[in-house]
Amino acid sequence: MLTLDILIIQMNKAYSRLHSWRKVGILFGIDSAVAIRIVNGWQPGPKTREKLGLPPIGTVVVITGEHLPHGTQSIGPRICVKCGRPFIENTATRTHCFICSPYRG
Numbered sequence: 001m002l003t004l005d006i007l008i009i010q011m012n013k014a015y016s017r018l019h020s021w022r023k024v025g026i027l028f029g030i031d032s033a034v035a036i037r038i039v040n041g042w043q044p045g046p047k048t049r050e051k052l053g054l055p056p057i058g059t060v061v062v063i064t065g066e067h068l069p070h071g072t073q074s075i076g077p078r079i080c081v082k083c084g085r086p087f088i089e090n091t092a093t094r095t096h097c098f099i100c101s102p103y104r105g
Contacts, residue, residue, distance in 0.1 A: 002053050004043070011039050028052060058103045 014024045025032035029051055038044055049056060077086035080097035087097035094101075 001055060004038075004054060007052060007054065008039055011035055015039075056104065 011024055011028065014027055015021060018024055018027070021032040021036050025035045028035060030048065034044070034048060043057070044052065044054065046056060078089055078094075079085070080087055080100055081095045082100040083097060085097045085099065090103075
């Protein structure tokens with residue numbers, strides 16, 4: 001799977017070969033300014049990540065076990081229809097826990 005670190009290395013190699021950020025941008029299908037920002041540490045947004053073949057960014061904390069940690073703010077956990085584990089949904093329509101149906105961004 002392509003990661004941002006690997007992409008930055010590939011862009012730097014392309015720049016050393018092509019000597020032009022405009023050509024690097026054309027090669028990767030993005031604007032030259034976006035290529036420069038990515039190489040300088042910018043985190044691309046969802047549309048740019050999809051265009052470059054990068055995985056979406058998402059942070060999900062999976063709680064394994066029967067009880068929710070102290071301080072968790074929720075009306076209450078839902079029960080996964082597939083495995084029966086308790087989970088806190090991120091949308092009202094989610095019926096599966098994050099283990100059975102991982103977050104996809």
